[in-house]
Amino acid sequence: xxxxxxxxxxxxxxxxxxxxxxxxxxxxxxxxxxxxxxxxxxxxxxxxxxxxxxxxxxxxxxxxxxxxxxxxxxxxxxxxxxxxxxxxxxxxxxxxxxxxxxxxxxxxxxxxxxxxxxxxxxxxxxxxxxxxxxxxxxxxxxxxxxxxxxxxxxxxxxxxxxxxxxxxxxxxxxxxxxxxxxxxxxxxxxxxxxxxxxxxxxxxxxxxxxxxxxxxxxxxxxxxxxxxxxxxxxxxxxxxxxxxxxxxxxxxxxxxxxxxxxxxxxxxxxxxxxxxxxxxxxxxxxxxxxxxxxxxxxxxxxxxxxxxxxxx
Numbered sequence: 430x431x432x433x434x435x436x437x438x439x440x441x442x443x444x445x446x447x448x449x450x451x452x453x454x455x456x457x458x459x460x461x462x463x464x465x466x467x468x469x470x471x472x473x474x475x476x477x478x479x480x481x482x483x484x485x486x487x488x489x490x491x492x493x494x495x496x497x498x499x500x501x502x503x504x505x506x507x508x509x510x511x512x513x514x515x516x517x518x519x520x521x522x523x524x525x526x527x528x529x530x531x532x533x534x535x536x537x538x539x540x541x542x543x544x545x546x547x548x549x550x551x552x553x554x555x556x557x558x559x560x561x562x563x564x565x566x567x568x569x570x571x572x573x574x575x576x577x578x579x580x581x582x583x584x585x586x587x588x589x590x591x592x593x594x595x596x597x598x599x600x601x602x603x604x605x606x607x608x609x610x611x612x613x614x615x616x617x618x619x620x621x622x623x624x625x626x627x628x629x630x631x632x633x634x635x636x637x638x639x640x641x642x643x644x645x646x647x648x649x650x651x652x653x654x655x656x657x658x659x660x661x662x663x664x665x666x667x668x669x670x671x672x673x674x675x676x677x678x679x680x681x682x683x684x685x686x687x688x689x690x691x692x693x694x695x696x697x698x699x700x701x702x703x704x705x706x707x708x709x710x711x712x713x714x715x716x717x718x719x720x721x722x723x724x725x726x727x728x729x730x731x732x733x734x735x736x737x738x739x740x741x
Contacts, residue, residue: 438692441703445472446466468594471660472593472698474609475608476698476699477694477695478656480692481691482496485649486646486668488686489642494669494730498665500554500561500650502538502655504537504566506657506659507588509529509532509536538648538655545557545647547640549644550640573585591661591719592718615645616687616691620637623683624637668694670725670726671693675689704721
Protein backbone atom coordinates (compact mmCIF):
# COMPACT_ATOMS: atom_id res chain seq x y z
CA UNK A 430 0.00 0.00 0.00
CA UNK A 431 1.31 3.43 -0.96
CA UNK A 432 0.43 6.89 0.28
CA UNK A 433 -1.10 7.63 -3.12
CA UNK A 434 -3.48 4.66 -2.88
CA UNK A 435 -4.51 5.82 0.60
CA UNK A 436 -5.23 9.38 -0.56
CA UNK A 437 -8.98 8.89 -1.10
CA UNK A 438 -9.82 7.48 2.36
CA UNK A 439 -7.63 10.19 3.94
CA UNK A 440 -9.50 12.92 2.05
CA UNK A 441 -12.85 11.40 2.96
CA UNK A 442 -11.76 11.20 6.61
CA UNK A 443 -11.01 14.93 6.58
CA UNK A 444 -14.42 15.59 5.00
CA UNK A 445 -16.05 13.39 7.63
CA UNK A 446 -14.69 15.61 10.37
CA UNK A 447 -16.49 18.58 8.81
CA UNK A 448 -19.84 16.84 8.33
CA UNK A 449 -22.52 16.87 10.99
CA UNK A 450 -26.10 15.62 10.93
CA UNK A 451 -27.48 17.59 8.01
CA UNK A 452 -24.73 20.21 8.16
CA UNK A 453 -21.38 20.88 6.55
CA UNK A 454 -19.39 23.24 8.76
CA UNK A 455 -16.36 23.42 11.02
CA UNK A 456 -17.36 22.12 14.47
CA UNK A 457 -16.35 23.26 17.94
CA UNK A 458 -13.21 21.60 19.25
CA UNK A 459 -15.16 19.56 21.80
CA UNK A 460 -17.54 18.23 19.13
CA UNK A 461 -14.61 17.46 16.85
CA UNK A 462 -12.64 15.51 19.46
CA UNK A 463 -15.46 13.81 21.35
CA UNK A 464 -17.98 12.99 18.60
CA UNK A 465 -16.71 13.29 15.04
CA UNK A 466 -13.13 12.06 15.47
CA UNK A 467 -14.09 8.80 17.29
CA UNK A 468 -16.83 8.20 14.72
CA UNK A 469 -14.43 8.69 11.82
CA UNK A 470 -11.81 6.40 13.35
CA UNK A 471 -14.39 3.68 13.96
CA UNK A 472 -15.78 3.87 10.42
CA UNK A 473 -12.31 3.65 8.88
CA UNK A 474 -11.32 0.71 11.08
CA UNK A 475 -14.59 -1.19 10.65
CA UNK A 476 -14.82 -0.59 6.90
CA UNK A 477 -11.20 -1.53 6.28
CA UNK A 478 -11.43 -4.62 8.46
CA UNK A 479 -14.65 -5.86 6.84
CA UNK A 480 -13.31 -5.26 3.33
CA UNK A 481 -10.11 -7.15 4.15
CA UNK A 482 -12.06 -9.98 5.80
CA UNK A 483 -14.29 -10.35 2.77
CA UNK A 484 -11.32 -10.59 0.39
CA UNK A 485 -9.66 -13.13 2.67
CA UNK A 486 -12.72 -15.35 2.95
CA UNK A 487 -13.44 -15.23 -0.76
CA UNK A 488 -9.89 -16.39 -1.40
CA UNK A 489 -9.79 -18.95 1.41
CA UNK A 490 -13.15 -20.53 0.61
CA UNK A 491 -12.79 -19.97 -3.15
CA UNK A 492 -16.31 -18.57 -3.15
CA UNK A 493 -16.99 -15.07 -4.41
CA UNK A 494 -20.15 -14.79 -2.33
CA UNK A 495 -18.29 -15.20 0.97
CA UNK A 496 -18.25 -12.34 3.45
CA UNK A 497 -17.60 -11.98 7.23
CA UNK A 498 -21.23 -12.62 8.14
CA UNK A 499 -20.97 -16.05 6.55
CA UNK A 500 -19.01 -17.47 9.50
CA UNK A 501 -21.64 -16.48 12.06
CA UNK A 502 -19.33 -14.27 14.15
CA UNK A 503 -21.37 -11.15 13.42
CA UNK A 504 -24.47 -13.01 14.62
CA UNK A 505 -22.93 -14.12 17.91
CA UNK A 506 -21.60 -10.60 18.53
CA UNK A 507 -25.09 -9.23 17.96
CA UNK A 508 -26.45 -11.85 20.35
CA UNK A 509 -23.98 -10.72 22.99
CA UNK A 510 -25.10 -7.11 22.74
CA UNK A 511 -28.77 -8.15 22.76
CA UNK A 512 -28.23 -10.05 26.01
CA UNK A 513 -26.62 -6.94 27.54
CA UNK A 514 -29.68 -4.93 26.52
CA UNK A 515 -31.96 -7.68 27.86
CA UNK A 516 -30.45 -7.60 31.34
CA UNK A 517 -30.09 -3.79 31.38
CA UNK A 518 -26.36 -3.97 32.08
CA UNK A 519 -25.47 -1.05 29.79
CA UNK A 520 -27.61 1.36 31.82
CA UNK A 521 -25.18 1.36 34.73
CA UNK A 522 -21.95 0.53 32.86
CA UNK A 523 -21.64 1.96 29.34
CA UNK A 524 -18.73 -0.27 28.18
CA UNK A 525 -20.88 -3.35 28.94
CA UNK A 526 -22.41 -3.09 25.45
CA UNK A 527 -19.23 -3.47 23.36
CA UNK A 528 -17.80 -5.89 25.92
CA UNK A 529 -20.91 -8.06 25.56
CA UNK A 530 -20.46 -8.02 21.80
CA UNK A 531 -16.80 -9.00 22.08
CA UNK A 532 -17.70 -11.81 24.48
CA UNK A 533 -20.34 -13.09 22.05
CA UNK A 534 -17.83 -12.93 19.19
CA UNK A 535 -15.27 -14.85 21.26
CA UNK A 536 -17.75 -17.61 22.05
CA UNK A 537 -18.78 -17.72 18.39
CA UNK A 538 -15.14 -18.07 17.34
CA UNK A 539 -14.62 -20.99 19.72
CA UNK A 540 -17.77 -22.68 18.40
CA UNK A 541 -16.68 -22.10 14.81
CA UNK A 542 -13.24 -23.63 15.28
CA UNK A 543 -14.70 -26.46 17.36
CA UNK A 544 -17.31 -27.32 14.74
CA UNK A 545 -14.75 -27.13 11.91
CA UNK A 546 -12.44 -29.68 13.58
CA UNK A 547 -8.69 -29.76 14.10
CA UNK A 548 -7.88 -29.76 10.37
CA UNK A 549 -10.55 -27.56 8.75
CA UNK A 550 -11.11 -27.52 5.01
CA UNK A 551 -13.07 -24.97 2.99
CA UNK A 552 -16.35 -26.93 3.02
CA UNK A 553 -16.13 -27.80 6.74
CA UNK A 554 -15.39 -24.19 7.70
CA UNK A 555 -18.30 -23.02 5.56
CA UNK A 556 -20.69 -25.55 7.12
CA UNK A 557 -19.44 -24.67 10.61
CA UNK A 558 -20.15 -21.01 9.87
CA UNK A 559 -23.68 -21.83 8.74
CA UNK A 560 -24.24 -23.81 11.96
CA UNK A 561 -22.94 -20.97 14.17
CA UNK A 562 -25.01 -18.42 12.26
CA UNK A 563 -28.18 -20.52 12.59
CA UNK A 564 -27.60 -21.01 16.32
CA UNK A 565 -26.99 -17.28 16.85
CA UNK A 566 -30.11 -16.37 14.86
CA UNK A 567 -32.28 -18.76 16.88
CA UNK A 568 -30.97 -17.48 20.23
CA UNK A 569 -31.33 -13.87 19.08
CA UNK A 570 -34.96 -14.50 18.09
CA UNK A 571 -35.53 -16.06 21.52
CA UNK A 572 -33.99 -13.01 23.21
CA UNK A 573 -36.21 -10.66 21.20
CA UNK A 574 -39.34 -12.68 21.98
CA UNK A 575 -38.52 -12.61 25.70
CA UNK A 576 -37.66 -8.89 25.86
CA UNK A 577 -38.81 -7.63 29.27
CA UNK A 578 -40.47 -4.48 27.88
CA UNK A 579 -41.09 -2.64 24.59
CA UNK A 580 -38.25 -0.21 25.29
CA UNK A 581 -35.67 -3.00 25.54
CA UNK A 582 -37.04 -4.55 22.35
CA UNK A 583 -36.77 -1.20 20.53
CA UNK A 584 -33.20 -0.69 21.74
CA UNK A 585 -32.13 -4.16 20.59
CA UNK A 586 -33.79 -3.73 17.19
CA UNK A 587 -32.26 -0.28 16.66
CA UNK A 588 -28.80 -1.56 17.59
CA UNK A 589 -29.04 -4.45 15.16
CA UNK A 590 -29.75 -2.02 12.30
CA UNK A 591 -26.13 -0.93 12.49
CA UNK A 592 -24.55 2.48 12.96
CA UNK A 593 -21.82 4.49 14.67
CA UNK A 594 -23.75 7.49 15.90
CA UNK A 595 -23.15 8.46 19.54
CA UNK A 596 -20.00 6.33 19.74
CA UNK A 597 -17.16 7.79 21.79
CA UNK A 598 -13.51 7.28 22.52
CA UNK A 599 -14.26 4.33 24.81
CA UNK A 600 -15.71 2.46 21.83
CA UNK A 601 -12.58 3.25 19.81
CA UNK A 602 -10.37 1.88 22.59
CA UNK A 603 -12.42 -1.32 22.82
CA UNK A 604 -12.90 -2.04 19.11
CA UNK A 605 -9.85 -0.78 17.24
CA UNK A 606 -7.17 -2.97 18.94
CA UNK A 607 -8.89 -6.31 18.09
CA UNK A 608 -9.69 -5.04 14.59
CA UNK A 609 -6.04 -4.05 14.09
CA UNK A 610 -4.86 -7.44 15.37
CA UNK A 611 -7.30 -9.25 13.08
CA UNK A 612 -6.14 -7.19 10.08
CA UNK A 613 -2.49 -7.95 10.89
CA UNK A 614 -3.27 -11.69 10.88
CA UNK A 615 -5.20 -11.49 7.60
CA UNK A 616 -2.62 -9.40 5.76
CA UNK A 617 -0.03 -12.12 6.35
CA UNK A 618 -2.14 -14.74 4.58
CA UNK A 619 -1.39 -13.59 1.03
CA UNK A 620 1.04 -16.42 0.10
CA UNK A 621 -1.23 -19.05 1.65
CA UNK A 622 -4.29 -17.74 -0.22
CA UNK A 623 -2.38 -17.63 -3.50
CA UNK A 624 -1.35 -21.24 -3.01
CA UNK A 625 -4.85 -22.26 -1.91
CA UNK A 626 -6.30 -20.84 -5.14
CA UNK A 627 -4.47 -23.67 -6.94
CA UNK A 628 -6.20 -26.31 -4.78
CA UNK A 629 -5.70 -27.68 -1.28
CA UNK A 630 -3.38 -30.47 -2.38
CA UNK A 631 -1.21 -28.06 -4.37
CA UNK A 632 -1.11 -25.60 -1.45
CA UNK A 633 0.09 -28.36 0.89
CA UNK A 634 2.81 -29.38 -1.59
CA UNK A 635 4.00 -25.74 -1.74
CA UNK A 636 4.48 -25.60 2.04
CA UNK A 637 1.23 -23.71 2.73
CA UNK A 638 -0.99 -26.12 4.74
CA UNK A 639 -4.61 -25.26 3.88
CA UNK A 640 -5.80 -26.05 7.42
CA UNK A 641 -3.46 -23.45 8.90
CA UNK A 642 -4.47 -20.83 6.33
CA UNK A 643 -8.18 -21.44 6.91
CA UNK A 644 -7.77 -21.43 10.68
CA UNK A 645 -5.90 -18.12 10.64
CA UNK A 646 -8.48 -16.67 8.23
CA UNK A 647 -11.26 -17.66 10.65
CA UNK A 648 -9.44 -16.20 13.66
CA UNK A 649 -8.61 -12.92 11.91
CA UNK A 650 -12.14 -12.57 10.58
CA UNK A 651 -13.61 -13.32 14.00
CA UNK A 652 -11.54 -10.57 15.59
CA UNK A 653 -12.54 -8.03 12.95
CA UNK A 654 -16.20 -8.92 12.55
CA UNK A 655 -16.75 -9.48 16.26
CA UNK A 656 -15.21 -6.17 17.31
CA UNK A 657 -17.03 -4.32 14.52
CA UNK A 658 -20.42 -5.77 15.44
CA UNK A 659 -19.81 -5.15 19.15
CA UNK A 660 -19.72 -1.36 18.64
CA UNK A 661 -21.60 -0.81 15.37
CA UNK A 662 -24.24 -3.54 15.22
CA UNK A 663 -25.08 -5.17 11.91
CA UNK A 664 -23.17 -3.60 9.01
CA UNK A 665 -23.27 -6.06 6.14
CA UNK A 666 -22.22 -6.44 2.52
CA UNK A 667 -18.99 -4.39 2.79
CA UNK A 668 -16.88 -7.55 2.70
CA UNK A 669 -18.89 -8.86 -0.26
CA UNK A 670 -18.93 -5.72 -2.40
CA UNK A 671 -15.40 -4.35 -2.02
CA UNK A 672 -13.38 -7.29 -3.47
CA UNK A 673 -15.66 -7.43 -6.51
CA UNK A 674 -15.25 -3.71 -7.16
CA UNK A 675 -11.46 -3.96 -6.96
CA UNK A 676 -10.77 -7.10 -9.02
CA UNK A 677 -10.93 -5.30 -12.41
CA UNK A 678 -8.03 -3.06 -11.26
CA UNK A 679 -6.08 -5.37 -8.95
CA UNK A 680 -6.53 -8.72 -10.67
CA UNK A 681 -7.65 -12.14 -9.55
CA UNK A 682 -4.69 -13.06 -7.30
CA UNK A 683 -6.08 -13.23 -3.73
CA UNK A 684 -2.86 -12.04 -2.08
CA UNK A 685 -2.77 -8.83 -4.13
CA UNK A 686 -6.39 -8.11 -3.29
CA UNK A 687 -5.88 -8.00 0.48
CA UNK A 688 -4.26 -4.56 1.00
CA UNK A 689 -6.45 -3.03 -1.71
CA UNK A 690 -9.59 -4.34 0.03
CA UNK A 691 -8.42 -2.86 3.33
CA UNK A 692 -8.32 0.61 1.77
CA UNK A 693 -11.41 -0.01 -0.36
CA UNK A 694 -13.52 -1.06 2.62
CA UNK A 695 -12.49 2.02 4.59
CA UNK A 696 -13.32 4.23 1.60
CA UNK A 697 -16.73 2.65 0.97
CA UNK A 698 -17.91 2.76 4.57
CA UNK A 699 -16.76 6.30 5.34
CA UNK A 700 -18.44 7.49 2.12
CA UNK A 701 -21.64 5.71 3.20
CA UNK A 702 -21.41 7.29 6.66
CA UNK A 703 -21.04 10.76 5.13
CA UNK A 704 -24.15 10.10 3.03
CA UNK A 705 -26.16 9.07 6.11
CA UNK A 706 -25.15 12.25 7.93
CA UNK A 707 -26.11 14.47 5.00
CA UNK A 708 -29.39 12.57 4.43
CA UNK A 709 -31.42 14.86 6.78
CA UNK A 710 -30.98 17.58 4.14
CA UNK A 711 -33.53 15.68 2.00
CA UNK A 712 -35.05 13.16 4.46
CA UNK A 713 -36.74 13.59 7.82
CA UNK A 714 -33.85 11.82 9.60
CA UNK A 715 -30.62 9.95 8.92
CA UNK A 716 -31.03 6.27 7.92
CA UNK A 717 -29.00 3.70 9.88
CA UNK A 718 -25.61 2.97 8.33
CA UNK A 719 -26.32 -0.77 8.21
CA UNK A 720 -29.53 -0.16 6.27
CA UNK A 721 -27.67 1.93 3.69
CA UNK A 722 -24.97 -0.70 3.15
CA UNK A 723 -27.69 -3.33 2.77
CA UNK A 724 -29.47 -1.19 0.14
CA UNK A 725 -26.17 -1.02 -1.75
CA UNK A 726 -25.16 -4.63 -1.22
CA UNK A 727 -28.40 -6.52 -1.87
CA UNK A 728 -28.73 -5.51 -5.56
CA UNK A 729 -25.00 -6.08 -5.96
CA UNK A 730 -25.40 -9.62 -4.60
CA UNK A 731 -28.20 -10.29 -7.08
CA UNK A 732 -26.01 -9.04 -9.93
CA UNK A 733 -23.15 -11.34 -8.87
CA UNK A 734 -25.46 -14.35 -8.70
CA UNK A 735 -26.92 -13.56 -12.11
CA UNK A 736 -23.41 -13.50 -13.57
CA UNK A 737 -22.87 -16.98 -12.19
CA UNK A 738 -19.93 -15.88 -10.04
CA UNK A 739 -20.76 -17.92 -6.95
CA UNK A 740 -17.65 -20.06 -7.40
CA UNK A 741 -14.25 -19.48 -8.91
